[in-house]
Every structure is written in structure tokens, then in C-alpha cells.
Amino acid sequence: MAQNRLYVQSLDKRFAKHGVVHPYDNGEIGTSRRGRPPFWFRYPCRVGFRYPRAVLPLRAVFRGQRVVLRAPRVSDAPRIVEIRSRSRAFLEPWVPVPAPDEFDIDLARARILRDRRDIRADRHYRFCMTVGEEGPVIGRVALTQVFRGIFQNAYLGYWVDVEHHGQGFTTEGVKLALDVAFREIGLHRVQAAIMPQNAASLAVARKCGLRQEGCAARYIQIAGAWQDHLLFAVTAEDWQAAAR
Numbered sequence: 001m002a003q004n005r006l007y008v009q010s011l012d013k014r015f016a017k018h019g020v021v022h023p024y025d026n027g028e029i030g031t032s033r034r035g036r037p038p039f040w041f042r043y044p045c046r047v048g049f050r051y052p053r054a055v056l057p058l059r060a061v062f063r064g065q066r067v068v069l070r071a072p073r074v075s076d077a078p079r080i081v082e083i084r085s086r087s088r089a090f091l092e093p094w095v096p097v098p099a100p101d102e103f104d105i106d107l108a109r110a111r112i113l114r115d116r117r118d119i120r121a122d123r124h125y126r127f128c129m130t131v132g133e134e135g136p137v138i139g140r141v142a143l144t145q146v147f148r149g150i151f152q153n154a155y156l157g158y159w160v161d162v163e164h165h166g167q168g169f170t171t172e173g174v175k176l177a178l179d180v181a182f183r184e185i186g187l188h189r190v191q192a193a194i195m196p197q198n199a200a201s202l203a204v205a206r207k208c209g210l211r212q213e214g215c216a217a218r219y220i221q222i223a224g225a226w227q228d229h230l231l232f233a234v235t236a237e238d239w240q241a242a243a244r
């Protein structure tokens with residue numbers, strides 16, 4: 001097994017030289033049961049260059065007019081816990097039942113480390129939204145469950161501090177995140193699911209160019225109950241056309 005890990009790492013280096021990482025390398029696969037890398041892993045050019053995986057540096061910072069998106073830092077933990085705690089009642093009707101790490105600084109630090117690993121592994125991009133580059137965190141915008149191969153899709157999620165809502169920050173942050181999704185990490189599609197009663201979130205989605213595609217009954221468990229959701233999506237083609 002140790003040998004195979006080395007093989008995976010050396011391939012990683014080869015891909016890194018070209019600015020891409022093998023699309024199927026999630027750090028676990030890449031070895032067959034016989035202990036030898038399977039065919040598609042030994043000849044990565046066949047698939048690797050068709051579906052490149054993103055390698056977004058953790059220090060990357062994306063600047064909008066007022067809002068900045070960046071990877072979370074361990075030093076953000078107290079601030080995230082603070083805004084999450086004071087926004088608890090505001091967020092409760094619209095987000096999944098919160099995990100304990102949202103209200104405990106030590107757990108939040110561990111969670112941030114996981115978030116950073118997820119970014120490096122091209123799994124989930126849970127950005128912090130700040131006002132100005134060195135400003136305080138005011139919310140999160142996330143592209144999660146990145147699916148590569150023939151789907152190239154991620155799910156969009158966002159929330160903002162109760163003291164900062166209604167000022168256009170999330171709209172700006174989501175537009176930045178979509179730009180990152182299509183231009184930086186090479187996704188083809190971003191989708192979101194929003195409860196029909198969530199007027200603020202529906203407004204954000206529509207302002208950011210997401211189009212309603214349908215409705216899913218009892219889709220996600222929010223505030224402890226299975227809730228119907230409207231399904232929204234935007235593709236790279238829509239995004240390019242809107243930018244022109």
C-alpha cells in the first residue's frame with residue numbers, strides 16, 4: 001500500500017506541473033485490488049486532461065466591490081462562533097439543524113481545518129465572506145459536494161450575519177462564488193435548493209442569474225422537518241453569456 005501511495009504522489013506531481021490534478025484522485029483510490037494502479041490511472045492523459053480537477057491555493061482571495069471571499073482560517077473561529085450564535089434565531093427557519101461546532105470555538109477550529117482540507121481536495125469550497133480584505137467575517141458562501149467527471153457540478157449555499165443582512169452583501173458574495181466556480185475551479189453547473197417561503201434567498205438567487213428548474217417535494221430536512229424546495233441552477237454557458 002505504501003508503494004502505491006508513492007505512485008499516487010508522483011503522479012500528483014506530474015499533474016501539478018501542468019496545473020491539474022488527476023480527476024479521480026480523491027486520495028483514496030488509484031490502486032486496484034491487486035495493488036497495481038489500474039489502467040486509467042497509469043495512462044492519465046486519456047482522462048486526466050479531459051476532466052481536470054482544480055487546485056485552488058488556500059491563500060487565494062477573491063475581491064468584489066465590497067465583499068471578499070477566501071478560505072476560512074483557524075483564527076476566524078471565534079468570529080464565526082460569535083456571528084453564528086447571535087444569528088441563531090434568524091437562521092433557524094432556513095438552515096439545517098446546526099452542528100455543535102457552530103457554537104464552540106475549539107470544535108469550530110477543527111471544522112475550519114476540515115474545510116481547508118476539503119478545499120485542497122476539491123471536495124467542498126466553504127468560503128468566508130468578509131467586508132474588505134482584512135475585514136471581519138460576515139457570513140459564508142459555499143460550493144459543496146463537487147462532482148467531477150461528466151457532471152462538473154456543485155451545490156450553492158449561503159448565510160449572512162443577522163447584523164449584515166439586507167445590504168446586498170450576499171448577492172455580491174454569491175456572484176463572486178459563481179465566478180470562482182466557473183472561471184477558477186472549472187465547474188460546469190452550480191445548483192441551489194431554496195424553500196419557497198425564503199423570499200430573501202429567492203431574491204439573491206434570481207439577482208445572481210440562477211434559473212428556476214423545478215420543485216422537489218420534501219427535499220431537505222430544515223429545522224427538523226422535510227421541506228419542499230425550489231431547484232435553481234446556472235451553467236457556465238449562462239454565466240459567460242451574462243458577462244458579455
Ligand SMILES: CC(C)(COP(=O)(O)OP(=O)(O)OC[C@H]1O[C@@H](n2cnc3c(N)ncnc32)[C@H](O)[C@@H]1OP(=O)(O)O)[C@@H](O)C(=O)NCCC(=O)NCCS
Nearest residue numbers: 094158159160165166167168169170171194199200201203
Ligand atoms: C438569504 C440571505 C443569505 C440573504 O442575505 P442578504 O445579505 O440579506 O442578501 P442581499 O442583501 O444581497 O439581498 C437580499 C434581497 O432579498 C430581498 N428580501 C429580503 N427579505 C425579503 C422579503 N421578506 N421579501 C422579499 N424580498 C426580500 C431584499 O430586498 C434584497 O433584494 P434587493 O437587493 O433587490 O432589495 C440571508 O437572509 C440569510 O442568511 N438567510 C438565512 C439563511 C438562508 O436562508 N440561506 C439560504 C438557504 S437556501
